[in-house]
Amino acid sequence: MQQDTDGDASEFARAKVNLALHITGRREDGYHLLDSLVVFPEIGDRLRLLPGAPPLSLTLGGFFGPQLSQARPDNLVLRAIEALAGACCQPPLRAGLLLEKNLPVASGIGGGSADAAAALRLAARMTGVDLPQAEWLALALSLGADVPVCLEQKAVRMSGIGEKLHPAPPLPPAGIVLVNPLKEVSTPAIFRALTQRDNPPLPALPSSFGSCGELAEWLKSCRNDMQEAAEALCPEITEVLAALGEAKGSLLARMSGSGATCFALCAPQDAASIAAGIEKSHPEWWVASSGKIR
Ligand code: C5P
Known part of the structure; x- marks a missing residue:
């Protein structure tokens, strides 16, 4: 291994x-x-x-x-x-x-x-x-x-x-900003709160993504099916998503897993500045960034 x-x-x-x-x-x-x-x-x-x-x-x-x-x-x-x-x-x-x-x-x-x-x-x-x-x-x-x-x-x-x-298709260079409102969310509770459990699978993946913009466009045809239930149980998630979506350079904002952490996808060089902006406006949140994903 x-x-x-x-x-x-x-x-x-x-x-x-x-x-x-x-x-x-x-x-x-x-x-x-x-x-x-x-x-x-x-x-x-x-x-x-x-x-x-x-x-x-x-x-x-x-x-x-x-x-x-x-x-x-x-x-x-x-x-x-x-x-x-x-x-x-x-x-x-x-x-x-x-x-x-x-x-x-x-x-x-x-x-x-x-x-x-x-x-x-x-x-x-x-x-x-x-x-x-x-x-x-x-x-x-x-x-x-x-x-x-x-x-x-x-x-x-x-x-x-x-x-x-x-295996996923080769990824383009991309950055990620993670933000968590410091509210613990119980995974089983979010699964239990789901109202729809038979959603369609992901659309077909392309053989490669030319840029992080292309990756973001493809992702817009997808969802996180747990997001709605998580936002209902933890309204701070909606605020985090708004902050990540509005940040300059953000290509897509979405929740990860059962939350409450949300991410912005961005160009590698934009990750640190998006994170710095959110840290400044919301010092009470956990913020981390990476100019690389694998
Ligand atoms: O496997 P793990 O311990 O991470 O999962 C925590 C709980 O989340 C499980 O007990 C189950 O209630 C729920 N779960 C689920 N379906 C999955 C993964 C987790 O319902 N695919």
Whole structure:
């Protein structure tokens, strides 16, 4: 599996952004079927290995670390490492881990899933284990529907409940601005509030996008089918979308996942100035930008 290291003993856990998300049905077990174009900006948490080889433990840092309160044994990072050990019939990694939690919690950009995927990559690298691709995906899916897509952190079209991953067409250079009004949104609550669950899938994807303007135009023929329900439960989302839509250089504003984080798609060189403008007008919001998506 591809690693994403920056230095030798850490993994970057990029946010996942649903540029489009259609809800196309529901399985008998209650999980929803979706069709989504997912990309990854250079914005994320970082999972670091601390020196020494103590029993497995997790310390939380970063701006949003305190919000995760205690690193309880059911934290997804620890569960991922235990699950990998179980799948490989090995004892779990002996390590102290530090999770720098830079992404807001319960915010529609897959923070917990990205952390779990980073834990799988880090533990695999440190213990030297490997699994066939299908087993990696099954293990990831057992931890959460968004964990498989976060393993590779590359643009994909995702369907099923998140387990079917198809390569996306090559992306043009593009920037992303993420804004969250710092209101936690419960994913199951938004799924429950949906009034329509049998929407059409994404329209056919072109073989490539010539520019970020072309990508934005294609995205305008798509939606996030969870946006309306999320706005009803969390009205601040409407304000965030207005601010992102009105910003100079913004090509498209939409919510990611079940919210409340929304994004603006823009040219790479516009991301920082859009973010600076919103930070100035709304210092109470979380704002992050990336001049690159993958
Ligand atoms: O898989 P994950 O733990 O991220 O999902 C959280 C909750 O969101 C699930 O328990 C389920 O209620 C809902 N969900 C869903 N359909 C999906 C993904 C999640 O209904 N495809």
